[in-house]
Amino acid sequence: MSSAALHTQSDTNYLNDGFGIRSWLLTTDHKRIAILYLITNTLFFFMGSVMAALIRIELLTPEGDLVQPDMYNRLFTMHGVIMVFLFLIPTIPAVFGNFLIPIMIGAKDLAFPRLNLGSWYVFNVGAALIFYSIFKGGLDTGWTFYVPFSSTYSATNVMTAAVGIFIAGFASIMTGLNFLVTIHRMRAPGMTWFRMPLFVWAHYATSIIILLGTPVVAVTILMVGAERVLHLGIFDPAYGGDPILFQHLFWFYSHPAVYIMVLPAMGIQSELVAGMCRNRVFGYRAVCYASVAIAVLGFLVWGHHMYTTGQSPYAGTIFSFLTMLVAVPSAVKTFNWTATLYRGSISWETPMIYAAAFIGLFIIGGTTGVMLGTLGIDVHVHDTYFVVAHFHYVMVGVTMMGFMGGLHYWWPKITGRMYDAFWSKISALLIFVGFNLTFFPQFLLGYMGMPRRYHAYPEQWQTLNVLSTAGASVLGIGFVLPAIYFLWSLKKGKKAEANPWGAVGLEWEISSPPISHNFEETPVVINEAYDYQAGHVGVIPSTEKEADLV
Amino acid sequence: MSDSTGATTRLAHWYRSYEEQTESVTLGIWLFLVTEVMFFGGLFMAYTLYRSLNPEAFAAASHHLSIFLGTVNTAVLIGSSFTVVMAVWSAERGKQKSLVFWLGATIVLGLAFLGIKANEYAHKWHEGLVPGPDFVFHDTREGVHAAADPNRARMFFHLYFGMTGLHALHMIIGIGVFLTLMVNAIRGKYTRQWHDPIPVAGLYWHFVDLVWIFLFPLLYLIGRH
Incomplete structure (x- = not known):
């Protein structure tokens, strides 16, 4: 066959194509914007972790001795706000989605590169406001901003933080819109829908949720703001307003937001499992459809956050049933990742450790979600540590494992350097063990009735709380290690080859790091995403005639 | 931007063809309008709920x-939607002067709307x-048995x-966009081959009109006899 391979060795790449600070801050290259996001969001993650550390230290002893209740309320609120709005929701799409989607579909860039850069600035304005509210003394409403506390009674900096979240939401919309248009309109010749990597499918589904959900929470925050500032009391019972309406509108976004956090991580998971097992993802189409099904069903289950609000039991029953339905596509994905291992050629590199951890933690997080979706159990454990443990298993166990796995998988592609294999494996194991030690005791605490959001607790719960804090310390060490060996690899790491894992995908058929326009010429896609028989997906046709054949 | 021959090109380098560029931009604005529908949707939801809970008070308030x-x-x-359509029509045929005229007409009608709205607010x-500390409400309807609760009527005015207000803000943004387009049109930036911003801004304007088409009956007409 006379077709040329995509990869040609070249000395210039997107990293050495301009060095000044302007070449970064004014870049419209999707790969550089991904790196800007990676830097800021990693910083936010560490800020949120400091709050978590303080919470765990306070809970080491039954008495409230480190901080006063007021301060404790602010700590868990700020931990939640930073982690949810500034890390979990934006990071995987803005870093990996930005970097990989154009490459994976064979495009030069996203459809709207300037909008993409704009989203980073908008996001940072939002983040700046959130941090401003924190340094002014913080806020104490919980990340959920329930009215009437947030609209009327809380004397803390609710407004600044709310405006920050409102603005950061627009960055999210810009990114989602960009992805949808890019995936629809800019695929390379031959890149049909069912040849796309599952990572792209997952981001497609995520973008749909972002577009339909984020505006609703934006207008809800606007209404809370109008109530605080202009006295337009839309949720105020004095004027016939209903605080429960706030909860409906809030969860209409914030439940799907959970899928904004996990779907992109599931996309990464599919890539990791395929790449590390050198095997086609089992039931490829089922996983595509499962992503879309999760996006659609995710919009129909918000009422399961409100079983104890006086919502009618009939509504509760329906929400409960719909919640069970979400478990179906989630289970389809889990079974398919597991089945992909079968007869795969598994190599236990660091990304594979994260992929395996993902499956285990997601099973625990997912099945406890089904338990919480059941009316009777939820009423019993509502607002206890059982809920806290469940959503940390999903958010950290899925989103964070996906993020870390993805970072280790694509780091050679992004930076052109290899990181230390030994220390990265140690760190992955520490994170896995530390995570379980932190959060598994919280299931037990919650089941025994320990409520969330309290700074003190009865003595009989101390042992489990000490275990949890010990786990958090291990987890902390696990997260500091990557910061060290990744930075080390930038200077001293071995140069990465184009395809260090022997994986199949367009991103592995171009140089590491890629050139500014990704491809020398627009590739033509001739195989489906995980074609390990052929060993590659794209070619650059050497003659016109060949271009017509594909 | 210039291509290799030095002639001005409006094809951004990351697109493969004008067709791909136009399709992307058009899909982009439609998706943006989807987010706008959801954005206004929250307020329409609140309106629907409270109207069904307090039909009497809302009808009484609506009389004002x-x-x-x-x-x-x-x-x-509706007139301004017509002028926008004419602007798009002119752009597609490369009629410069007529494009400038219809863009200007749209701005004038938009300002007229805002003027009347400001008068109503005053x-x-x-x-x-x-709504505020000086809020007073009297039920001015004739032939009703009991006057409506002023506090419930106040909710109508919150909404x-x-x-x-949110709709007017969208109008103001729209007028800003059309002013920019008009300046660019006077400078001859839009050609028969490339004029993507005109239909894109047009779609936004139609959407803002459409919001009003829903607001008008909901706020002004329902419950009036």
Whole structure:
């Protein structure tokens, strides 16, 4: 066959194509914007972790001795706000989605590169406001901003933080819109829908949720703001307003937001499992459809956050049933990742450790979600540590494992350097063990009735709380290690080859790091995403005639 | 931007063809409008819920709005949708002068709408119907057995100012966009081959009109006899 391979060795790449600070801050290259996001969001993650550390230290002893209740309320609120709005929701799409989607579909860039850069600035304005509210003394409403506390009674900096979240939401919309248009309109010749990597499918589904959900929470925050500032009391019972309406509108976004956090991580998971097992993802189409099904069903289950609000039991029953339905596509994905291992050629590199951890933690997080979706159990454990443990298993166990796995998988592609294999494996194991030690005791605490959001607790719960804090310390060490060996690899790491894992995908058929326009010429896609028989997906046709054949 | 021959090109380098560029931009604005529908949707949800809970108070409050001014404004906005369509029509045929004219006409009609709206707001202010410490409400309907609860009627005005205020903000943004387009059109930036911003801005403007087409009956007409 006379077709040329995509990869040609070249000395210039997107990293050495301009060095000044302007070449970064004014870049419209999707790969550089991904790196800007990676830097800021990693910083936010560490800020949120400091709050978590303080919470765990306070809970080491039954008495409230480190901080006063007021301060404790602010700590868990700020931990939640930073982690949810500034890390979990934006990071995987803005870093990996930005970097990989154009490459994976064979495009030069996203459809709207300037909008993409704009989203980073908008996001940072939002983040700046959130941090401003924190340094002014913080806020104490919980990340959920329930009215009437947030609209009327809380004397803390609710407004600044709310405006920050409102603005950061627009960055999210810009990114989602960009992805949808890019995936629809800019695929390379031959890149049909069912040849796309599952990572792209997952981001497609995520973008749909972002577009339909984020505006609703934006207008809800606007209404809370109008109530605080202009006295337009839309949720105020004095004027016939209903605080429960706030909860409906809030969860209409914030439940799907959970899928904004996990779907992109599931996309990464599919890539990791395929790449590390050198095997086609089992039931490829089922996983595509499962992503879309999760996006659609995710919009129909918000009422399961409100079983104890006086919502009618009939509504509760329906929400409960719909919640069970979400478990179906989630289970389809889990079974398919597991089945992909079968007869795969598994190599236990660091990304594979994260992929395996993902499956285990997601099973625990997912099945406890089904338990919480059941009316009777939820009423019993509502607002206890059982809920806290469940959503940390999903958010950290899925989103964070996906993020870390993805970072280790694509780091050679992004930076052109290899990181230390030994220390990265140690760190992955520490994170896995530390995570379980932190959060598994919280299931037990919650089941025994320990409520969330309290700074003190009865003595009989101390042992489990000490275990949890010990786990958090291990987890902390696990997260500091990557910061060290990744930075080390930038200077001293071995140069990465184009395809260090022997994986199949367009991103592995171009140089590491890629050139500014990704491809020398627009590739033509001739195989489906995980074609390990052929060993590659794209070619650059050497003659016109060949271009017509594909 | 210039291509290799030095001639001005409007094809951004990351697109493979004009067709791909136009399709991307068009899909982009449609998706943006989807987010706008959801954005306004939250307020429409609140309106629907509270109207169904307090039909009497809402009907009584609605009597304080001027159907005459509302109708005039509806006509003004429908007229502006027509001028936008003419602007797109002119752009597609490369008619420079007519494009500038119809863009200008759209701006004038948009400003007229805002002027009438401001007049209505001022009127409400004098009547004490702006929610705040000076809010007073009298049920002016004839032939009703019990006067409506002023506090419940006040909710109507929370929604009235919230919804029409957000709509007016969209109008102001729209006028800003059309001013930019007009300046660019005077400079001859839009050609028969490339004029993507005109239909894109047009779609946004139609959407803002459409919001009003829903607001008008919901706020002004329902429950009036």
